[in-house]
Amino acid sequence: MSTAEITTGAATPPPAPGGNRPGGGPFGKGTPLRRITVAAAYLAVVLLAWQLYVTLADVPSYLLPDPLSVGDALWRLASSGELWPHLGYTVRNIAVGLGAGIVIGSLLGWVIASFRTVRLILAPYVVILQAAPKIALAPLLVLWFGLGLGSQLALIVMLAFFPMMIAMMLGLGEVTDDQRALGRVLNLGPARFFRLVQLPTALPALFAGARIAVIDAMTGAFLAEYISAQQGLGFLMVQGRSTYDTPQLIAAVVLTVVVGLTGFALVSLVERRALPWRR
Amino acid sequence: MTHHTHEDTAPPEAAATDHRRLLEIRGVSKEYVSVKGASVRALDDVNLDIGDGEIIAIIGPSGCGKSTLLRMVAGLDTDYEGTIEWTRAPRPGRDIGFVFQEPALLPWRTVARNVSLGIEVQKDRSDLPTDRVDQLLELVGLRDFAKSYPKELSGGMRQRVAIVRALAYDPRILLMDEPFGALDAITRDKLHDDILRIWAATRKTIVFVTHSVEEAAYLADRVVVMSPRPGRLRSVHQVPLDRNRDAATRQLPVFAEFAGMLRGELA
Ligand SMILES: Nc1ncnc2c1ncn2[C@@H]1O[C@H](COP(=O)(O)OP(=O)(O)OP(=O)(O)O)[C@@H](O)[C@H]1O
Ligand SMILES: [Mg+2]
Numbered sequence: 001m002s003t004a005e006i007t008t009g010a011a012t013p014p015p016a017p018g019g020n021r022p023g024g025g026p027f028g029k030g031t032p033l034r035r036i037t038v039a040a041a042y043l044a045v046v047l048l049a050w051q052l053y054v055t056l057a058d059v060p061s062y063l064l065p066d067p068l069s070v071g072d073a074l075w076r077l078a079s080s081g082e083l084w085p086h087l088g089y090t091v092r093n094i095a096v097g098l099g100a101g102i103v104i105g106s107l108l109g110w111v112i113a114s115f116r117t118v119r120l121i122l123a124p125y126v127v128i129l130q131a132a133p134k135i136a137l138a139p140l141l142v143l144w145f146g147l148g149l150g151s152q153l154a155l156i157v158m159l160a161f162f163p164m165m166i167a168m169m170l171g172l173g174e175v176t177d178d179q180r181a182l183g184r185v186l187n188l189g190p191a192r193f194f195r196l197v198q199l200p201t202a203l204p205a206l207f208a209g210a211r212i213a214v215i216d217a218m219t220g221a222f223l224a225e226y227i228s229a230q231q232g233l234g235f236l237m238v239q240g241r242s243t244y245d246t247p248q249l250i251a252a253v254v255l256t257v258v259v260g261l262t263g264f265a266l267v268s269l270v271e272r273r274a275l276p277w278r279r
Numbered sequence: 280m281t282h283h284t285h286e287d288t289a290p291p292e293a294a295a296t297d298h299r300r301l302l303e304i305r306g307v308s309k310e311y312v313s314v315k316g317a318s319v320r321a322l323d324d325v326n327l328d329i330g331d332g333e334i335i336a337i338i339g340p341s342g343c344g345k346s347t348l349l350r351m352v353a354g355l356d357t358d359y360e361g362t363i364e365w366t367r368a369p370r371p372g373r374d375i376g377f378v379f380q381e382p383a384l385l386p387w388r389t390v391a392r393n394v395s396l397g398i399e400v401q402k403d404r405s406d407l408p409t410d411r412v413d414q415l416l417e418l419v420g421l422r423d424f425a426k427s428y429p430k431e432l433s434g435g436m437r438q439r440v441a442i443v444r445a446l447a448y449d450p451r452i453l454l455m456d457e458p459f460g461a462l463d464a465i466t467r468d469k470l471h472d473d474i475l476r477i478w479a480a481t482r483k484t485i486v487f488v489t490h491s492v493e494e495a496a497y498l499a500d501r502v503v504v505m506s507p508r509p510g511r512l513r514s515v516h517q518v519p520l521d522r523n524r525d526a527a528t529r530q531l532p533v534f535a536e537f538a539g540m541l542r543g544e545l546a
Pocket of ligand 1: 312313
C-alpha cells in the first residue's frame with residue numbers, strides 16, 4: 001500500500017497556470033445535472049469493474065475486498081459514530097495547513113518575484129526543494145516537531161505552500177510591459193499596482209496552484225497521520241491494517257480521496273465565482 | 280518657435296496657432312542593449328520642441344524609434360542621453376494620457392471599469408461629470424458594451440476602449456502610439472473628428488505616432504518625419520492648413536500635395 005500512489009493518481013489534473021480555463025472540471029462541461037450523471041456513471045463503471053475483477057479472479061478479501069464490503073465498512077464507521085472525529089480531524093488539519101500554505105506560498109512567491117536579491121539568495125533552495133521528494137522529509141519533520149500536531153501541520157504546509165509559491169511567481173510574470181507602463185502613467189504606487197494589476201493578473205495562476213495545493217495538503221495530512229497520529233483518516237487506515245481489516249483500510253483511503261476531491265471542487269467553485277472574465 | 284530641422288516647408292502664414300513652448304527635447308539618444316549583449320542605437324541626437332496645445336504627428340518606417348521617443352516623453356523610459364525638459368512639468372498620474380500600441384486593457388475589468396480606471400485612482404475628480412464614462416463610450420460607439428469584458432471585443436473595439444481610457448481623466452497631454460491603426464476607415468475618420476473636437480474644446484497637447492500620411496496631415500499642426508537606423512529626425516513640417524478641418528479638407532489640393540510630399544519623404 002502506498003499513499004503516494006493514491007495521491008498522485010488524484011492529483012493528475014495539474015492545470016497549467018494560465019492555460020486552463022475554470023469550469024472544465026474533471027468531468028467536462030455541460031449542465032450540472034448532466035455532469036453529475038456522467039460522474040455517477042463513471043463511478044458505477046469503476047465499481048462494477050472492481051467487483052467483477054474480485055469475483056472473477058477470486059481475490060482473497062484480505063488483499064482486495066470487494067466494493068460492497070468496503071461500503072459496509074464505511075457504513076459501520078459512520079453509523080457507530082467512530083468516523084466523524086477522525087474525518088473532522090483530518091479535514092480541519094487540511095484546512096488549517098492549506099490556509100497557512102496558501103498564505104506562506106503566495107507571500108514567498110511574491111517576495112521572490114519582486115526582489116532580485118531575494119531571488120538570487122532563495123532560487124537555489126527553491127530548485128533543490130522542487131527536486132527533493134518532499135514526502136521523504138516527513139520523518140525529519142517528526143524528528144524536529146515531535147509526534148504531535150506540530151509535525152503534521154508542518155508537513156501539510158510544506159507540501160501545500162510549494163505550488164502556491166510557483167503559481168505566484170508565474171502569475172506575477174504574466175504582467176505585461178504595457179500594463180506596467182500604464183501603472184506608471186497613472187502613477188500607481190507599489191501597493192496600488194499590486195492590488196489593481198499584479199494580483200488580478202496572478203489570480204488565475206493562483207487558483208490553478210490552489211487546486212494542486214489542495215491535493216498536496218490532502219497527501220500531507222494523510223501521510224502525517226499515517227506516520228504519527230492517534231486520530232484522523234490516516235490513523236483509521238493504520239488501524240485497519242494492523243487489525244487485518246482491509247475493508248476499513250480501503251474505506252479510509254477512499255474517504256481521503258473524497259475529501260481531496262471535495263476540496264478540489266470547492267476551489268474550482270470559488271474560482272468560477274472569482275474569475276467571471278475567464279469564462 | 281525653434282525648429283531643429285533639415286528642411287522646413289512651412290510657409291509662415293500657414294502657422295495656424297502660436298504655441299508657448301511646453302517641452303524641449305535636446306540631443307536625445309538611446310541605445311538598447313539586446314538580450315545577447317549587442318547594442319542597438321534606437322535614437323540618435325533627436326532635437327524637438329513641442330508647443331503647449333500643439334498637435335504633433337510622428338511618422339517613419341517601422342523600427343525607427345517612434346514608440347521609444349513617445350515613451351520617453353511620457354516618462355516611461357528615463358534611460359537615455361540628452362535632456363527632455365518641461366516648461367510646466369506634468370503632474371504624475373494626472374496630466375498624461377497614453378494610448379499604447381497594443382490596447383493593454385485589464386482583462387478582468389469590464390469595458391466601463393477599464394475606462395474609469397484613471398479616474399478611480401485619482402484623489403478628487405468631482406470636476407468630471409458622473410456620466411463621463413458613458414459619454415466617452417458613446418463617443419466611440421461602445422455604450423452597449425460597457426459591461427462586456429475586453430476578450431469579448433474585437434481588436435478595433437479594444438483599441439477604441441484604450442483611446443477613451445486615456446481621455447477619461449482629461450489629461451493635459453495626450454500621447455498616442457498608432458491609436459487608429461486597427462480601425463476601419465469610417466470609424467477612423469469619425470475618431471479623427473472627435474479628437475479634433477476634443478482638442479478644440481480642451482486645447483490638449485497631442486503627440487501621436489502614425490503610419491498614415493493622410494492621418495498625420497489631417498490631424499497635426501506639425502509632422503515629424505523620422506529616418507531609420509539610427510532613428511533621427513529627418514525633417515519637421517508645418518501642415519499648410521488652418522485648424523478648421525473637416526471632410527472637405529481632405530479634398531483640398533494642398534492637402535493632397537502635402538500628403539504626397541510626406542509620402543515622398545518616407546520612401
Ligand atoms: N526593449 C527593447 N530592447 C531592445 N531593443 C529594443 C527594445 N524596444 C525597441 N528596441 C529597438 O529599438 C528600435 C526602435 O523601436 P521602436 O519600438 O521605438 O520602433 P517604432 O518606430 O515604434 O516601430 P513600429 O512602427 O514598428 O512600432 C527597434 O530597432 C527595436 O529593435
Ligand atoms: Mg512603435
